[in-house]
Amino acid sequence: MKLKLLCLALAASLSVPCLADRIADEPIKPIEPAKITEPQKVELGKKLFFDPRLSRSGFISCNSCHNLSTGGSDNLPTSIGHNWQEGPINSPTVLNSSMSVAQFWDGRAKTLEEQAAGPISNPKEMALTHAVALDVLRSIPQYRSDFADIYGTQEITLDQVTNAIAAFEETLVTPDSRFDRWLKGDDNALTDQELAGYETFKEVGCTACHNGAAVGGTSFQKMGIVKPYITDNPAEGRVAVTGDDADRFSFKVPTLRNVELTYPYFHDGAHWQLDKAVDLMARLQLGRELPKSDIDNMTAFLKTLTGEQPQFAIPRLPPSTENTPKPVPFAKD
Amino acid sequence: MKLKLLCLALAASLSVPCLADRIADEPIKPIEPAKITEPQKVELGKKLFFDPRLSRSGFISCNSCHNLSTGGSDNLPTSIGHNWQEGPINSPTVLNSSMSVAQFWDGRAKTLEEQAAGPISNPKEMALTHAVALDVLRSIPQYRSDFADIYGTQEITLDQVTNAIAAFEETLVTPDSRFDRWLKGDDNALTDQELAGYETFKEVGCTACHNGAAVGGTSFQKMGIVKPYITDNPAEGRVAVTGDDADRFSFKVPTLRNVELTYPYFHDGAHWQLDKAVDLMARLQLGRELPKSDIDNMTAFLKTLTGEQPQFAIPRLPPSTENTPKPVPFAKD
Structure with a gap:
């Protein structure tokens, strides 16, 4: 209380609001806004996050099950995967996932990068091979140019893809609850x-x-x-x-x-x-x-833990070319 | 050519660029930017367009097949519907669809409103009944408040839903190609x-x-x-x-x-x-x-006909409540 009075006096003299800082004492800490140091990488990651061509069907993107319009989740008990397969476990929210000790419910991925590679090639989820996913991206001039600008090579690798997706996901924090x-x-x-x-x-x-x-x-x-x-x-x-x-x-x-x-x-x-x-x-x-x-x-x-949701324009995805592997929405293996 | 010289002289005297107006002479006319007269209705329509709760599975929204990140289409030969059913025909782009004489390939819907009602209840597409769709929206306080503000009644009707979606779709024009x-x-x-x-x-x-x-x-x-x-x-x-x-x-x-x-x-x-x-x-x-x-x-x-794509922040959808009918992603009828 003494502290509060001191604060009030100080605040009055400085004409600023008096805010008691509870952070040190509480077991819950505030979320700080994302500091974006590599905006171009974040933009690329956003495109990849929304790009359904990273799925075999051409229909499912990261955002399908981690929908950023609905809290970074799909609000389903378990998710819908390729060919309407029923997922084995609830899709966790991607929001603030960068703060987790590991990824997936069982923590089998140590990093966001490692996580991002999983669903793309999981036959029950996006069901594409990583090789085809890379062929898709390499066939599209704007992606080639984005990757070259960011990673300084003409090659597009899976590590780069997941690195860019992770960079976007690191911005998906929800401060100011x-x-x-x-x-x-x-x-x-x-x-x-x-x-x-x-x-x-x-x-x-x-x-x-x-x-x-x-x-x-x-x-x-x-x-x-x-x-x-x-x-x-x-x-x-x-x-x-x-x-x-x-x-x-x-x-x-x-x-x-x-x-x-x-x-x-x-x-x-x-x-x-x-x-x-x-x-x-x-x-x-x-x-x-x-x-x-x-x-x-x-x-x-x-x-009261609902924070500011990520605000950004829907990405505009670059069109495929004649060299882009085509989606296979209905072929049964 | 005379006209052009006149224009050049006039432009020089007025210090403006000389632009020959070809509009009257050409069979193709320019697209003008959308004039938004009812922004709140457009915002509501945008939410509805992106809301997967208008489907039986809770997974498919208007944007699933008319993806505004990919030219308002899904870039698939025919679309994927409820339970991975194969659609009968290619999903046309929603971009500039307000300029069409009618909607659907066969023109069976006269208006955007009439069109919007179709996929929601089509058992091969979103597969929800209109009654349940309305129950979903009525169960969510923010939707109730949006509809009340815009339509001045406590009721939410299918006509209002499709009217709001159409209002959003009318903004999906692509000027400045x-x-x-x-x-x-x-x-x-x-x-x-x-x-x-x-x-x-x-x-x-x-x-x-x-x-x-x-x-x-x-x-x-x-x-x-x-x-x-x-x-x-x-x-x-x-x-x-x-x-x-x-x-x-x-x-x-x-x-x-x-x-x-x-x-x-x-x-x-x-x-x-x-x-x-x-x-x-x-x-x-x-x-x-x-x-x-x-x-x-x-x-x-x-x-060269690729215009400015719609730019807007991804909508934040209001959460369901305990009264919201639950999605049924996997139950087979």
Whole structure:
């Protein structure tokens, strides 16, 4: 309180608003706006992110399942892949994914670059070979020129492609949520209910896993610590990567940033309502049966984590040429 | 030439560039930028155009097949619909579609509004019922508020939905192509080859059908006037609307605006190369076998019809609520 009075006095003398900086004390940190140091690479990555020619069908782009109009996710339990195949697991949001310790629910990709290569050639997702993807890009003069400008070679490689996509994805952060404004000292940014929800969120132990700037994404945890999670989804999580039986049903803790937009929830996408998801998490992970008022407050708090969504013009993709491998939307293998 | 000298003298005295106005004399007219009189309606229409919740799967939006990153088309012979069904006909570009005499290849929709209602409920396309589509929109507070602001009622109707989508589509015009700059008097806008191509385009008779601001879209014509068009596609065209046998294989003349971007060509999307398409048209519609130089020149001219593509920020779609009907991506009927 003394600090606040000091701040008020100082602020008055300097004619600036008094903002108490809570950042150091809180387990959640604010998201800073993206610093774009290589704008041309980001622009190229954006084009690639939206280019359906990176799929066998010519129909599916990164943005199909990580839709930047809908919180960087597809809002489906599991995604639709090539030939309408059903995906095995919920598509995580691409928003703030650069802050994750690793990529995919089981963390099998260490970097955004490594992740970006996966869906392109996954036969259940975009179903193209990397070789054909590169042939597509190499056949298009504007892409050739973009890559040459950025990477200084006439060659286009998979590493360059994923590097450019990752550079774009690194810009997909969502600063300036109401919660971040409160973190930075704006007392009016949150309602009493939202603040109460945040206090409960910390008290009951949610921040043990959901912490940092992304409010998650920093560790792997067992889904169903206290009580088992009931699901039809056969995914076993991190054990697939480590081979360690202790990692069975261990998944990357998802970010709660923009969670209002990224339903349905959990790795199986089986739960659509945020309050139900909060209630279930408290029961399964913390062994707590919380009163409805606590659940409602925490749900209200979580909605303050919706930040400024990426704003950019839809990219204009360069046309194919007669040398561009044609999409194969309907041929069955 | 006299006029040009007069113009030059006048321009010099007024210190403005001398631009010969060719508009009155030419069969192709320039595209003017969209005049947006109801910006809020356009914004709503844009959201609806990009909203995959207007499909049964929650995966397909208007933009899926009329992709504004790729010339307002999907660059596939025929489109991919619900459950990966193969569409019956090539998806025409939405760009400049407001200038067409009617919508769809057979002109079965008189207006953009009437067109917009079609794919939403077509079981081979978005496969949602209009009733569920309206339930989706009514369940989302931001949509309710948008519709109330624009249409002054608490109700959301299909007419309002298609009216808003059409309002957005009316803005999807592509002014300021190099050809339009030439039309408006900029002598340097076209190369000699492009001009020669345009002269041939007129001389051999292409402008009989491909005329006006959209360079097409104003009439229905038989596909294969002089020689029959060979295709596996069973579409019979305009006869399905008029019942008149004379309209068999008659289709709406497609716009040639942005034709560089809207491959593959013709109602069956069977031809990927613009020069091949030009050659085929000359043979089948005009009975002309043109030298390669003419074909090349006309192809060069056609690429000058690529205009300024719509530039706008990707829309941010409002989240669903617990009352929003859920998408059904995988259930088989």
